[in-house]
Amino acid sequence: MDxxxxxxxxxxxxxxxxxxxxxxxxxxxDESVYFxxxxxxxxxxxxxxxxxxxxxxxxxxxxxRINGTLGEDLEYCTNNLGDGLPNDGCDTASGGDRYxxxxxxxxxxxxxxxxxxxxxSNETGGxxxxxxxxxxxxxxxxxxxxxxxxxxxxxxxxxxxxxHTEYRLxxxxxSSGATIxxxxxxxxxxxxxxxxxxxxxxxxxxxxxVKSGIEIxxxxxNESGAGKVLLFGYxxxxxxxxxxxxxxxxxxxxxxxxxxTTVYGRVTSRYLEMNSSSAINDATSTPPSLSHxxxxxxxxxxxxxxxxxxxxxxxxxxxxxxxxxxxxxxxxKDGGVYSNNVFSGSTSTQLWxxxxxxxxxxxxxxxxxxxxxxxxxxxxxxxADCTLDYADAGFIVDIPNELSNKPQQGLEIxxxxxxxxxxxCVPTFQGVSxxxxxxxxxxxxxxxxxPTSMSVFIDDIGVGQSSSAATPISLAFDNAGKAAFKLxxxxxxxxxxxxxxxxxAGDEDEGLQMEGSDTFVxxxxxxxxxxxxxxxxxxxxxxxxxxxxxxxxxxxxxxAWQSDGDLDFCDNLSTPNYVQSNISLSADLVAPADGxxxxxxxxxxxxxxxxxxxxxxxxxxxxxxxxxxxxAPPASYLGESILIPKAYSQAVGRFYPNDFEVYAYGxxxxxxSGLFSYMDEPFRLNMSVRARNVAGETTENYFDDFxxxxxxxxxxxNGDGIDFQARVSGMPSFTxxxxxxxxxxxxxxxxxxxxxxxxxxxxxxxxxIGLRILDDDGASIDVADMNAAMNDICDxxxxxxAKRLSTQHLRHGRIVMENAYGPETDILRMxxxxxxxxxxxxxxxxxxxxxxxxxPELPESTQVLYAPTxxxxxxxxxxxxxxxxxxSDFITGRYDLGWQSxxxxxxxxxxxxxxxxxxxxxxQWYWSWDNDGxxxxxxxxxxxxxxxxxxxxxxxxxxx
Numbered sequence: 001m002d003x004x005x006x007x008x009x010x011x012x013x014x015x016x017x018x019x020x021x022x023x024x025x026x027x028x029x030d031e032s033v034y035f036x037x038x039x040x041x042x043x044x045x046x047x048x049x050x051x052x053x054x055x056x057x058x059x060x061x062x063x064x065r066i067n068g069t070l071g072e073d074l075e076y077c078t079n080n081l082g083d084g085l086p087n088d089g090c091d092t093a094s095g096g097d098r099y100x101x102x103x104x105x106x107x108x109x110x111x112x113x114x115x116x117x118x119x120x121s122n123e124t125g126g127x128x129x130x131x132x133x134x135x136x137x138x139x140x141x142x143x144x145x146x147x148x149x150x151x152x153x154x155x156x157x158x159x160x161x162x163x164h165t166e167y168r169l170x171x172x173x174x175s176s177g178a179t180i181x182x183x184x185x186x187x188x189x190x191x192x193x194x195x196x197x198x199x200x201x202x203x204x205x206x207x208x209x210v211k212s213g214i215e216i217x218x219x220x221x222n223e224s225g226a227g228k229v230l231l232f233g234y235x236x237x238x239x240x241x242x243x244x245x246x247x248x249x250x251x252x253x254x255x256x257x258x259x260x261t262t263v264y265g266r267v268t269s270r271y272l273e274m275n276s277s278s279a280i281n282d283a284t285s286t287p288p289s290l291s292h293x294x295x296x297x298x299x300x301x302x303x304x305x306x307x308x309x310x311x312x313x314x315x316x317x318x319x320x321x322x323x324x325x326x327x328x329x330x331x332x333k334d335g336g337v338y339s340n341n342v343f344s345g346s347t348s349t350q351l352w353x354x355x356x357x358x359x360x361x362x363x364x365x366x367x368x369x370x371x372x373x374x375x376x377x378x379x380x381x382x383x384a385d386c387t388l389d390y391a392d393a394g395f396i397v398d399i400p401n402e403l404s405n406k407p408q409q410g411l412e413i414x415x416x417x418x419x420x421x422x423x424x425c426v427p428t429f430q431g432v433s434x435x436x437x438x439x440x441x442x443x444x445x446x447x448x449x450x451p452t453s454m455s456v457f458i459d460d461i462g463v464g465q466s467s468s469a470a471t472p473i474s475l476a477f478d479n480a481g482k483a484a485f486k487l488x489x490x491x492x493x494x495x496x497x498x499x500x501x502x503x504x505a506g507d508e509d510e511g512l513q514m515e516g517s518d519t520f521v522x523x524x525x526x527x528x529x530x531x532x533x534x535x536x537x538x539x540x541x542x543x544x545x546x547x548x549x550x551x552x553x554x555x556x557x558x559x560a561w562q563s564d565g566d567l568d569f570c571d572n573l574s575t576p577n578y579v580q581s582n583i584s585l586s587a588d589l590v591a592p593a594d595g596x597x598x599x600x601x602x603x604x605x606x607x608x609x610x611x612x613x614x615x616x617x618x619x620x621x622x623x624x625x626x627x628x629x630x631x632a633p634p635a636s637y638l639g640e641s642i643l644i645p646k647a648y649s650q651a652v653g654r655f656y657p658n659d660f661e662v663y664a665y666g667x668x669x670x671x672x673s674g675l676f677s678y679m680d681e682p683f684r685l686n687m688s689v690r691a692r693n694v695a696g697e698t699t700e701n702y703f704d705d706f707x708x709x710x711x712x713x714x715x716x717x718n719g720d721g722i723d724f725q726a727r728v729s730g731m732p733s734f735t736x737x738x739x740x741x742x743x744x745x746x747x748x749x750x751x752x753x754x755x756x757x758x759x760x761x762x763x764x765x766x767x768x769i770g771l772r773i774l775d776d777d778g779a780s781i782d783v784a785d786m787n788a789a790m791n792d793i794c795d796x797x798x799x800x801x802a803k804r805l806s807t808q809h810l811r812h813g814r815i816v817m818e819n820a821y822g823p824e825t826d827i828l829r830m831x832x833x834x835x836x837x838x839x840x841x842x843x844x845x846x847x848x849x850x851x852x853x854x855x856p857e858l859p860e861s862t863q864v865l866y867a868p869t870x871x872x873x874x875x876x877x878x879x880x881x882x883x884x885x886x887x888s889d890f891i892t893g894r895y896d897l898g899w900q901s902x903x904x905x906x907x908x909x910x911x912x913x914x915x916x917x918x919x920x921x922x923x924q925w926y927w928s929w930d931n932d933g934x935x936x937x938x939x940x941x942x943x944x945x946x947x948x949x950x951x952x953x954x955x956x957x958x959x960x
Contacts, residue, residue, distance in 0.1 A: 026116055026186060026209060029230065034110060035248050035266040038068035038282035040075040042109035042268055044252070049105045050077040057271055060089045060100060064257070064274035067091045068282020069100070076102040076272075089274075107268070112252055118211045118234055119188040121168035123148035131156035131178070134567060136645040140164050140183075152178040152198075155588060157646045159635050160187075162203070165344070174198040174219075177588045179646055181635050182206045182227070184324060184345065194219040197597045201584050202227020203634045204345070205324035210234065213253075218596060222246040224584045224604040225264070225283075226634070228324065237269075239278075242596035242700070246283065260596075260700070260741075290323050291316050293363055293372035295331075295386060298496060300517050303390040304418040304425035306350030309361065310639075311341055313370075320581060322346055330364035337364055346639070353390040356418070361386050377496055377519075378443030393417035393428055395436075395499045395516025401640055404522045404575045405490040405560035413499065415481045415514065427481025428514070434477060436501050437470035438463040443494040443519060444579070444638055451576045451611045456497060457488045470500065489522045490560055492575035494638045496520075521640050524558035524578050524613075527631050527647035528570035531619075538626050538651035539591045540705035544777040546620070547658040549693035551601065554619040554649070556631055557612060569647075574613040580644075581606040582634050585619065587627040590651045594738060595701035598623025605631075622693045624701040624742075626653030656777040657691035657699050660709060664688045667750075667769060667806035674847030676809040678836075679762065680922035682730065682749035687805065689734070689773065690743040692782070698742045707736035708776040713750060714788040714802050718766040721791025727753040728769065751922075752810050758926050758933070760837035764810045770802035811836035813845060814925035817917060817940035820899055824908040824944040827883075830897040832938075834890050834923065845893040851923065854887045856880040856897060858915050865914040874909040875902040876944070899942035910945030 034042075041058060043051040050057075058076040060066075061084045066074075071093035079085060079102050088097035110116060125144030131137060133155045139147065140161035146168040152158060155177035160167055162183035171191035174180060175198050184204030192210045194200070200221040207230040214233050218241035222229045229247035231237075236253040239245070239261040249255060251269035257278035264283035274280070294312040301307040309331065313323035322345035330337045333351060341347050353359050362383060363372045374386035396414040413436070416425035440456040440463055447453075455462035463471040475483035489495065496519045503512035532553040535542035546552050558578035559569040566572070585602050589595050601620035608615060621627050632646035665687035670677040677683040691702035691709065702709075713731045715724040730750035750769075755761055770786040773779075784800035794800035813836045820828040834848040858864055858878045870876070880888045881896035888895075897917070901908040916929075916939035924935040 026207065026232075027110075029110070029207075029250075031248070031266075034107070034250065034268055036107070037072070037075065037266070039066055039267045039272060039280055041077060041106035041272065042270060043077075043106050044109045044270065045111040046108065053077045053106065053270070056080040056083075057106065058100065058102060059271075059273040060085055061273075061275045062086065063277045064089055065091075065277075065279045066100060066274075067279065071098065073101045073103045075106050077104060077106050078102065109252065109268075109270070110250070112234055118190075118209060119166075119168055120190065120211075121146040121148070121170050121188070123170055127170070128152060128158065130154075131158070133177075134645070134648070136643060138643055140167060141641075149173070150180075152180075154178060155648065157181060157632065159183075159643050160185075162636060162641045179632060181632065181643075182208075183635055183641075192216075194221075197588050199223065199586060199632075201632060201634075202229045203636065204228070204322075206230070207232065213238065216243050216245075217241040218243060220244045220586065220597065223586060223599070224582070226582045226584065226604060229265075239263075242598075244599065289315065290327070290368050290370045291319075292370050293327075293329060293366060294319055294375060295361055295363065295372060296375045296378075297361070297388065298517055298519050299377050299388075300394065300515050301351075301353070301388045301390045302394050302396065302416065302418070302425065303354050303356040303392055304416060305396070306352045307388055307390075308348055309351050310346060310348050311343070311363070312346040313343070328365075328367040330366070332362045332364045333359050335360070335362070351388070353388070354418070356390045356392050358387050358389045360384070361388060377441065378446075378494065391515065393512065394514045395501070396425070397497065397499060397516050397518045399487065399497060399518045399520035401521040401523065401642060403525050403561035404492050404578075405488065405562070405573055406525075407486055407488040409486050411485050411487055412482045413475065413485060413516070415477060415483075415501075427477075427479075428512075429477035429481050429483075430479045432477055433474055434483075434501060435472045435474050436483075436499055437472050439467055439470040439498050440465055440489075441496045441498060443496055445493055445577055445609050449577075449579065449609050450493075451609050452491070454489065454491045456495065457486075458497075459486050460488075467498070467500070470498075490573060490575075492522050492524055492558060492560075492578035494519060494521050521638050521642065522575075523637050523642050524575045524644055525561040525566070525572065526559055526569040526645050527633070528557045528559050528572075529629055529631060529647050529649035530555045530557070530570065531629065531649050531652045533652070534650040535626060535653055536651065538653075540654070542626050542651070542654040544656050545653050546655055547694055547779075548598075548624050548655045548699050549601070549620050549622045549658060549695050549697075550655075551618040551620050552652075554617045554629060556605075556607065556615045556617065556647075558607060558644075559613070576611055576613050577609050578607060578613055579609050580633050580637060583607055584632040584634075585617075585630070586632070587621050587629050588648070589623070589701070590626040590628055590653070592625055592701055592704060592706050592738075595625055595703070595706075596623060598625075598627070598701070600629070607633075620694075621655055622695060622697060622699070624655055624657060624691070624699040624706050626651050627655070628652070654706070656706075657702055657709075657775070657779045658694040659692055659779055659782045660773045660775070661690050661692050661696070661782045662687055662771055662803045662805070663690070665771075665803075665805050667808060669808060671848060671850035673849050674845075676811055676847050677752070678813040678920075678922040679752050679754040679810055681813075681920065682751050683808070685731070685746060685748060685750045685805070687746050687771070688743060689746070689771075691779070700742045702742045703736045703738045703740060707734075709734055709736065709779070710774050711744075712772040712774060713769060714772055714786070715752065715767055715769045716786075716788040717764040717768070719768070719791060719793075721789060723788040724752070724767070725788060727755075729753060752808075754812055754922075760812045760842075762810060762812045762837055763839070764808075767808045767810050768804050769806055769808055770804045772802040811845060813837075813848075813923050814842070815851075815917070815919045815923045815938045816842070817897070817938045819940050820897075820942045821946050822944070824901040824910050828899040828942050828944070829881075830899060830940060830942060832895040832897055832917065834893045834895075848890050848893045851890045851895075851920065852887055853880065853890075853895060853917065853919070855885070855918050856888070857885040859918065863916060865912075866909075867912045867914075870909060872904065872906070874904040876900070876909055876913050876942070877902065878915065878942075899944075901944045908944070912941050912943050914941040915939060 058079040090100035125147040127148030135156040159181040165185035175196035214237040233251040240258040243261040254271040255269040296310040313327040415428040501514040503509035559572040633644040668684040670683040713728040786802040787794040820830040916937040
């Protein structure tokens with residue numbers, strides 16, 4: 001904002017009129033028009049709905065989610081219904097799940113030319129092409145507002161001064177923990193690329209306009225939500241990784257949201273594509289409305305110079321936040337309009353009164369309309385008492401703001417009086433030494449909020465804290481009426497230094513009364529963050545400290561200056577009176593190096609005045625790993641543009657998962673029609689396992705050296721407490737790679753083995769199969785409901801250690817072939833049955849209509865025995881029951897083989913043919929054909945040319 005004092009000469013008086021010109025270059029954006037709902041599409045600045053829009057305008061894939069739709073249709077022309085649109089991509093009015101539906105129409109977009117065209121930087125303010133970790137850089141402290149590139153690739157902080165409300169930049173490229181702090185205003189950036197744990201903090205109403213495509217990966221923007229942010233893209237936006245944005249987004253092109261990107265705010269774009277687990281959550285906030293105005297000034301004024309007056313438009317009762325919209329107020333002097341002031345938030349102007357004496361200061365016409373309060377020396381007074389007494393003589397002293405405990409050398413106090421012409425100040429004391437009384441008064445914090453009250457030191461002398469305890473100090477005034485002095489104050493806060501002089505009887509200045517004062521701010525050199533514990537190794541070797549999301553103690557102290565170049569503030573003196581709200585808290589990942597930052601439990605805190613400035617917080621981090629925690633005060637302290645650098649703790653950790661969740665799980669029996677599986681037969685296991693924090697969210701950093709979770713399958717039948725864990729196998733090992741994002745997806749075969757001693761057992765119709773997870777940090781499985789080694793109810797005995805996945809029916813099986821007998825001219829039927837051990841005998845498994853015989857024909861000749869051997873062209877074949885050699889299935893546990901002796905010369909084969917049948921391994925048995933005790937295929941003989949009667953017939957004869 002451009003504010004210029006205009007001096008109007010009226011006779012011998014000077015009136016200072018502060019004229020402030022609103023410098024916002026881009027139109028005011030009506031959120032009710034351009035952000036009417038949580039998401040919407042637009043077709044540019046055109047009268048026709050859906051003008052030039054291709055299908056689909058809204059695309060959602062995977063588990064993308066939009067919250068805050070209230071169950072209503074979204075203003076888009078089309079979506080990807082039938083092409084991957086998730087059935088839970090939007091919320092209902094009651095918070096449930098539904099498909100996102102659209103209105104088949106969109107809204108009209110903003111025009112991006114004329115007043116709204118992009119404003120390029122002339123780059124006259126210079127550039128930043130690197131920074132050091134912990135370095136603090138302030139831009140805009142002077143007159144420059146247009147800069148070249150800002151490239152920061154380490155954990156430094158770049159702050160834009162609140163002196164200006166518009167900045168233009170060539171680009172902002174940030175990563176590796178860099179922080180960009182934006183004061184209220186508009187920022188025009190040609191290129192914005194943020195990566196790798198960088199942060200943008202907003203200190204009020206901030207609008208960021210970006211010309212080229214926006215690329216943001218793993219970055220947090222306005223994470224505390226303290227600011228009100230608009231991110232405006234003239235081109236597309238690509239948001240990826242674990243990016244977190246608390247802002248409204250507008251793109252004149254496409255917005256792509258990938259991975260776990262999360263937006264808290266509203267989104268408007270020509271096209272929106274959401275992938276993976278990206279989410280948009282409606283988090284609109286009502287712009288602050290005017291609470292009241294404030295006039296602030298210090299007591300005492302001189303008729304030969306202007307008096308500084310501060311006017312604020314307050315958005316709350318305590319004026320902790322200010323109105324972001326422009327305000328127009330008339331400053332009055334003795335009821336008459338003195339000047340008109342147009343500003344946003346607050347402004348400073350000067351009030352002259354060359355004729356001397358008391359005047360009443362107030363506000364006249366205000367827009368928006370509101371009442372005002374008056375504060376003198378930080379204390380509220382009645383509006384009728386909002387007065388200034390302009391003296392004809394007094395002291396002028398200017399005390400710049402400075403670091404706590406840092407001595408200020410060479411400060412000057414000037415003794416002046418109004419000139420004979422009444423138009424300027426001239427020296428009072430010249431070339432003399434005078435004894436002047438000094439005392440200090442606290443403004444902030446006030447008496448009720450101060451744990452201690454330290455003295456201000458003038459020339460190494462501690463001065464009193466009231467007029468009755470004023471401290472006399474001798475000062476030498478030069479010919480210009482100036483005297484030098486040194487000042488120091490070790491604590492933080494706003495104080496007023498008061499000065500008085502009374503002429504001594506008998507001196508030439510007998511009866512002369514002179515006063516002067518100035519307010520000043522002392523502020524900490526930095527903060528000291530002391531976690532409950534630290535880990536100097538800062539890697540995987542750090543012992544387990546806390547579960548992800550679990551509270552730990554973090555103390556923060558504000559520390560005083562000790563020496564220039566000092567970077568370790570934790571051994572400095574503290575500043576007990578430091579009070580600051582809206583201090584942003586965050587965490588930077590130290591290890592694993594390529595993980596995600598995570599989100600702290602506390603994102604903002606208020607530092608209160610305490611003994612030793614010790615503020616104890618309960619902090620947490622929702623991710624796995626080792627972290628450095630940080631605190632970033634806003635770029636304003638006690639209303640002054642003061643930068644207290646962002647502070648970092650030493651490495652803290654290791655943080656580990658709270659538990660493991662098993663979800664989307666199921667086991668499919670090998671034989672679906674019979675709902676059973678044979679022992680040793682593979683059957684399908686599907687499940688997903690994710691490492692979680694205490695809030696039940698996935699910890700994506702649980703990978704490589706920071707992951708130790710392994711899986712173990714257990715089993716028991718009908719809760720009998722006999723653990724069959726040793727007989728359940730096939731569970732693949734967890735890999736926990738970075739790309740897994742903390743999730744293990746299992747889709748594989750497992751099996752339940754037969755006994756190794758060859759003894760048949762079972763059946764187990766109620767075999768519970770469960771999962772145990774073993775982790776080096778003791779993280780357990782969520783909602784455990786099983787203990788395979790206990791025969792009691794583990795919920796009651798509190799002994800559950802596994803998650804039941806399914807109850808299965810397991811049978812010990814084998815296939816049995818019977819010998820076949822008959823004339824050589826017939827096809828001999830060989831009954832074959834699938835059998836299982838019923839506990840005391842083998843019986844036909846009538847549930848088996850699944851086992852398939854792949855090769856019913858005779859195997860290679862080396863496996864077939866002929867007695868006698870084949871003669872000449874004789875041939876014996878074997879087929880399935882249908883008379884062919886195609887693969888075919890058992891039916892209710894039964895299967896037929898057909899044997900045939902083919903026509904040959906001189907005759908068909910007569911004799912015994914013995915051959916095995918290839919069956920699945922789980923249906924082989926210890927037949928000991930070769931006396932080797934190994935599992936083998938069943939086999940039987942077909943006898944051609946012989947007849948076998950029924951086993952129960954003792955005698956048979958033919959009768960006529």
